[in-house]
Amino acid sequence: MDFRPSPEQERLRSELREFLASDPAPQGRAFSEDGWIAGFDRDFSRRLGERGWIGLTWPARYGGGERSYLDRLIVTEELLRAGAPVAAHWFGDRQIGPALLAHGTDEQREELLPRIVRADVCFCVGMSEPGAGSDLAGLSTRAVADGDDFVVSGQKIWTSFASDAEFCYLVARTDPEAAPHRGISEILVPMDAPGITVSPIPDMVGESHFGEVFFDEVRVPRRWLIGTLDRGFYQIMQQLDYERxxxxxxxxxxxxxxxxxxxxxxxxxxxxxxxxxxxxxxxxxxxxxxxxxxxxxxxxxxxxxxxxxxxxxxxxxxxxxxxxxxxxxxxxxxxxxxxxxxxxxxxxxxxxxxxxxxxxxxxxxxxxxxxxxxxxxxxxxxxxx
Ligand SMILES: Cc1cc2nc3c(=O)[nH]c(=O)nc-3n(C[C@H](O)[C@H](O)[C@H](O)COP(=O)(O)OP(=O)(O)OC[C@H]3O[C@@H](n4cnc5c(N)ncnc54)[C@H](O)[C@@H]3O)c2cc1C
CATH class of the missing domain: 1.20.140.10 (Butyryl-CoA Dehydrogenase, subunit A, domain 3)
Structure with missing residues (x-):
């Protein structure tokens, strides 16, 4: 594998450095660490979006840059080195966008990918539950099909950005009779839907970027199902590779x-x-x-x-x-x-x-x-x- 940067990649790195040296947001933080999880600044993310630095690898028809993952790595590396607050777009750019490109419907892609690129939408990821973390297949949050909707009931925990997100990327059980890793689906849940309660959890530092999310018979239109019903577990395994x-x-x-x-x-x-x-x-x-x-x-x-x-x-x-x-x-x-x-x-x-x-x-x-x-x-x- 040849890691030598191309002249274009060198240019990209210099552009980033120049931008970060002049933008007030990186210097404006109380500390420079963990910008991808502890630095939430929608305006800064929007400025990055205007420059084309979100969705860098995605197709142009969705507002993406059609560039390589190595180019994207150059962007993320420079942002984190500078201590930039990038949390507002991180999940959308890192894993939700790629998941929609891999498994989403055209309608979902057209509606959400350009919004992610503009940093106009923020996501939280609802996987872990009090009784299911490492053993994700053991989750018990239910999504029951009812007409054109799913009805979601259950609890998630450690959900980063639950208080800020417009959508929860929810992993829920849709077939309780199936073997544990089957019968699981991925559904995007609008966080303003009636029946959702978010309760922030302070961490040891005293920050509370994550929380518990309670779903009490929350109705979610079926059009927000991602990929194949009951096959979400296999889709998630791919998504986790992006995350890690x-x-x-x-x-x-x-x-x-x-x-x-x-x-x-x-x-x-x-x-x-x-x-x-x-x-x-x-x-x-x-x-x-x-x-x-x-x-x-x-x-x-x-x-x-x-x-x-x-x-x-x-x-x-x-x-x-x-x-x-x-x-x-x-x-x-x-x-x-x-x-x-x-x-x-x-x-x-x-x-x-x-x-x-x-x-x-x-x-x-x-x-x-x-x-x-x-x-x-x-x-x-x-x-x-
Ligand atoms: C800062 C932070 C942010 C997070 N954000 C999110 C988020 O946004 N969304 C979300 O869904 N989750 C989030 N999580 C939760 C995280 O994904 C889980 O904490 C993690 O998957 C572990 O699950 P658990 O806490 O239930 O621990 P458990 O699964 O109960 O594990 C407890 C211990 O047992 C060990 N263990 C478990 N199973 C095995 C095994 N088979 N073999 C060997 N050892 C094992 C584990 O390694 C661990 O040491 C976040 C966690 C943190 C700390």
Whole structure:
């Protein structure tokens, strides 16, 4: 695989850098980390949409750029490196759009893809339930066909952006008699439909980008069914590969890492040879992780689906993100316990935020244990336990 950027890709990267240096949104955040999940700014997303940087790989008839996944990776990498607030369009651009292109109806594509490109619509993803996370096939939210509608009842949890989204990309049971991984369908549920209640959940950092969503006999027109009735589980498996394999799994903390290394240099902490070795070790691993993510984008650009490759990249990169948060705390020292915004905290208390947020990296989008199962079965051909 040839990763050398073409002159056009170099130009794309420079355009992004120029834009990000002049746009007020990246600098306007209280912290620069986790912009894809903790930075929600519709106006900024709209400005990106105007430049053609959302839906970059999609067909032009839907407003897309018809460019490669490697080009898209360049865009996402530059945005996250700059700490840009990209959450408002992230799910739509990363997974809902590709899912509609793969399985949606013409009507759904025509209605929603141009809106995603303009950042005029935001999605949440309703998969996890209190009794079904890793074991998604165990979900119990029901969608019962009734005339031209489905009637949805049940509960989702950990639903990111549930309070902001116009649509929930819901995974629900449509055939309770079938085997668990059959009889599941994907349905887009308008979040303003009567019968939906959202209850935000604060995380350890004190932010609450996710929440519980309760569906009480919510009527959803059947035209919002995505793909084939009762075959949603297989469609989702594909969608999860898109979700797992992006650069957001590696550089969520990159702005803080850069500032922490500069701090170590300033304070003389790098005189400690062990710390120096560890910093260099992280830098090496960052290069390796980046190579894995570029490889996944290369596979997508060739029209193939990365499954175990996406899992390998996510396990390696998110474990590295946790190591980075730990080393940042060591560089900052005991003051790394001071909360975000504390006057006396070095780096504005971002080290404490990074430490508290870090456990989520290896849970969201599939836990390391589940991903290792995928690697062993689909990648190495080992038998299922
Ligand atoms: C920040 C964040 C954002 C999230 N956003 C969303 C969202 O937008 N939408 C959404 O639907 N969900 C979301 N989630 C939920 C996430 O997908 C689930 O937390 C995750 O899939 C794990 O499910 P669970 O929490 O039910 O844990 P469980 O599945 O109960 O797992 C508990 C533990 O058991 C282990 N385990 C389970 N099964 C096996 C097995 N077969 N083999 C080995 N070990 C196993 C797991 O690895 C884990 O360590 C989010 C989570 C986080 C942290």
């Amino acid at each position: 394999s992006g650069i957001e799994r590696l550089i969520s903390n990159w702005p803080l890492w850069r500032d922490a290394v500069a701090l170590a240099r300033e304070t003389g902490a790098t005189a400690d040879p062990v710390l120096r070795q560890e910093i260099a070790g992280i830098e090496t691993a960052l290069h390796a992780g980046r190579g894995m993510i570029y490889r996944v984008a290369g596979i997508l650009s060739e029209g193939r689906m990365p499954s175990h490759e996406a899992a390998v990249a996510k396990v390696f990169c998110t474990s590295l993100e946790q190591r980075i948060a730990g080393l940042i705390a060591r560089i900052v020292g005991p003051a790394s316990q001071l909360a975000l915004g504390s006057e006396r905290a070095p780096l504005g208390g971002r080290a404490a935020r990074a430490l508290l947020y870090a456990p989520a990296y290896t849970i969201q989008g599939g836990t390391n244990e589940i991903l290792r199962n995928i690697i062993s079965q689909r990648g190495l051909g080992l038998p299922a336990s």
